[in-house]
Amino acid sequence: MAMNRLYLIILILVTPYIISAQTFISETNDSTTVIEYNDGKQWVYKNIDGLTIGMTNEEIKDDYGKYYQIGIFICNNRDSTILFNPENVFADLRANNGKTKPLEVYTHDKLQKKIKKAQRWAMALYGFAAGLNAASAGYSTTYTTSYTNGYAYTSINRTYNANAAYQANMALSMQMQTLGKEMDNDRMVREQGYLKLNTIHPGDAIAGYMNIKHKKGKKLLVLFNVGENEFRYLWDVDKKKRKK
Numbered sequence: 001m002a003m004n005r006l007y008l009i010i011l012i013l014v015t016p017y018i019i020s021a022q023t024f025i026s027e028t029n030d031s032t033t034v035i036e037y038n039d040g041k042q043w044v045y046k047n048i049d050g051l052t053i054g055m056t057n058e059e060i061k062d063d064y065g066k067y068y069q070i071g072i073f074i075c076n077n078r079d080s081t082i083l084f085n086p087e088n089v090f091a092d093l094r095a096n097n098g099k100t101k102p103l104e105v106y107t108h109d110k111l112q113k114k115i116k117k118a119q120r121w122a123m124a125l126y127g128f129a130a131g132l133n134a135a136s137a138g139y140s141t142t143y144t145t146s147y148t149n150g151y152a153y154t155s156i157n158r159t160y161n162a163n164a165a166y167q168a169n170m171a172l173s174m175q176m177q178t179l180g181k182e183m184d185n186d187r188m189v190r191e192q193g194y195l196k197l198n199t200i201h202p203g204d205a206i207a208g209y210m211n212i213k214h215k216k217g218k219k220l221l222v223l224f225n226v227g228e229n230e231f232r233y234l235w236d237v238d239k240k241k242r243k244k
Helices: 002-010 108-136 162-191 239-243
Strands: 017-021 033-038 041-048 051-062 065-076 082-084 089-094 100-103 139-148 151-160 198-200 205-213 219-226 229-236
Touching: 041 065, 041 229, 051 219, 051 229, 065 219, 198 205
Parallel strands: none
Antiparallel strands: 017 051, 033 041, 041 051, 051 065, 065 205, 082 198, 089 100, 089 219, 139 151, 219 229
C-alpha cells in the first residue's frame, strides 16, 4: 500500500466547500476490501485480479452545484495494460422512499459543459447590468432654481458628455475581458485532477476525482467497470441517520 499513500499525497481535489464525508458500508465476508484513513478521510481499497482501486467520497458544494465527489486511485498490478474509461463509472441512489434511481456521473466534458453554461448566464447578467450603467454614464442632469414674484421655479437640464460615455464603455469592455479570463482560469483549475480516459500500463497508477450529481437519499452505490472486473462501493449518505 506504499504506492497508494504516495498517490494520496499528490491527489488534489477541487472542493471549495466540503459539506460532509460519507461512510462506507462493508459487506459481510468481503476479503477484497481494505479501509484506511488519510487526513481524516476514509479510503476504501478493493483488490481484484491484480487491480487495486481506492475510493473516498465527500459531499461538496461549489459555485456550480452540489455533488458527491469521489476521489479515485487505480493501480495496475497486472502484466497487461488496462483502460480506465470514465463512461464506465455509474452511480445509483436509494432514495428516502425506498426507490433506487441512477445519478449522473459527470465526465470531464459533461462537467465543463455544465460550468460553461453557468458562466454564460453569469456573464450575460453582469453584462446587462453593467451595460445599463455604462449607457447612462455619458448623461448628467443639473437642476436650476430661479425665483419670480416670490415663486420658485426649477428647470431640469440634461447634457451628454461623449468622452465620459467613451470612458465608461472602455471600462466595461476591460471588465468583461477580465471576467472572461477569470472564468477561463476557473475552468482550468477545476480541470486539474479530473479523471479522463487513461491507459494504465503494468505497474503504473493514476489518481484523480469525479463528481456525481447530488440528490438526497440513504445509500449511494458507485460501480466501476475496469479491466473486465466490477468494483462496487456502497456509501451511507443518510444525513438524518448520522445526526442521531
